[in-house]
Amino acid sequence: MRGLVGIAVAAVATFVTGTLARPLIVNPGTADDIVITEHNTINSTSKIQAQGANPLEVDVVNNFGSNQMYLYITGTDSNGVACLLGPDGNFFYPNAGGSAIPVPIQGDYKISLGGVGSTTKVTLPDFLISSRIWVAEGELQFFTLINGDGKTVIVEPSVSNPSDPSASIKWGFVEFNWNNGEIYANITYVDWVGISMGMALTLGAGQTQVVKGLKGGAVQHICNDLNSQNSRDSAGWDKLCMTNGNGEALRVLSPNLRIAGDPTWQAEYYNGYIDKVWSKPTPAT
Ligand SMILES: *[C@@H]1O[C@H](CO)[C@@H](O)[C@H](O)[C@H]1NC(C)=O
Numbered sequence: 001m002r003g004l005v006g007i008a009v010a011a012v013a014t015f016v017t018g019t020l021a022r023p024l025i026v027n028p029g030t031a032d033d034i035v036i037t038e039h040n041t042i043n044s045t046s047k048i049q050a051q052g053a054n055p056l057e058v059d060v061v062n063n064f065g066s067n068q069m070y071l072y073i074t075g076t077d078s079n080g081v082a083c084l085l086g087p088d089g090n091f092f093y094p095n096a097g098g099s100a101i102p103v104p105i106q107g108d109y110k111i112s113l114g115g116v117g118s119t120t121k122v123t124l125p126d127f128l129i130s131s132r133i134w135v136a137e138g139e140l141q142f143f144t145l146i147n148g149d150g151k152t153v154i155v156e157p158s159v160s161n162p163s164d165p166s167a168s169i170k171w172g173f174v175e176f177n178w179n180n181g182e183i184y185a186n187i188t189y190v191d192w193v194g195i196s197m198g199m200a201l202t203l204g205a206g207q208t209q210v211v212k213g214l215k216g217g218a219v220q221h222i223c224n225d226l227n228s229q230n231s232r233d234s235a236g237w238d239k240l241c242m243t244n245g246n247g248e249a250l251r252v253l254s255p256n257l258r259i260a261g262d263p264t265w266q267a268e269y270y271n272g273y274i275d276k277v278w279s280k281p282t283p284a285t
């Protein structure tokens with residue numbers, strides 16, 4: 001089966017800073033500031049995962065803005081090797097040169113998107129799983145290393161690390177597995193939101209499934225709502241909003257991702273409630 005994934009990218013409006021709001025301001029660092037977790041790595045395995053060619057066409061519609069946008073596709077191929085899609089339509093294999101610490105991936109693995117209103121078409125040559133389609137306003141930085149088993153690891157931009165080298169770029173991704181003609185894909189709005197993305201899947205028979213995703217400007221609205229909630233209870237909701245130095249909203253984290261980066265955040269949030277619950281079953285005297 002030949003599938004087609006269409007992705008639409010909507011505008012993110014400028015963030016309006018509230019008087020009490022103290023967002024998490026990003027400060028992009030270098031390779032030394034990278035935090036490696038299971039959420040921002042793709043590890044090669046030694047397992048052969050599939051055989052045979054199965055192309056997948058991906059159409060990306062740019063509804064975002066006038067700055068140059070780039071597309072990146074990451075995943076593991078049918079031999080279990082971590083790779084990206086190159087602009088020539090072939091898989092691109094990073095070379096860490098034996099480094100055990102993250103080094104920038106050398107070579108051409110970014111795909112330029114056309115301007116506002118245009119559709120950019122790329123075709124995945126074959127099977128790719130643990131995959132992400134990244135769309136960014138500007139260039140993202142991917143790194144690579146060789147792990148203890150001698151396998152290539154791709155280190156991706158991190159959504160939750162404010163010092164990640166790509167932290168000041170607006171980006172979003174869609175996750176998918178393209179496995180011998182079967183596709184699983186989602187817009188992953190469980191852990192965070194960045195650039196608003198919607199998705200349509202067209203099957204060979206012409207049936208289409210659509211996931212609309214968030215509206216353009218949603219990141220700003222979510223930040224505004226978090227700020228007003230914070231002005232009511234001062235519980236730190238404003239810290240879920242990540243902005244650049246100009247106060248522009250870049251992305252919003254879910255509480256679980258925020259806690260992963262700062263275990264003290266809302267650590268006492270439920271204390272009052274727990275005390276109330278404990279006060280109920282007072283033993284009879
Ligand atoms: C990949 O391997 C690194 C260690 O090299 C580990 O920290 C990370 O969690 C692994 N990623 C995944 C997705 O399993």
Ligand SMILES: *[C@@H]1O[C@H](CO)[C@@H](O)[C@H](O)[C@H]1NC(C)=O
Pocket residue numbers: 130175176177184185186188189190
């Ligand atoms: C999204 O899809 C990917 C690929 O199938 C899967 O690994 C991931 O768990 C899914 N994420 C969510 C939030 O459902």
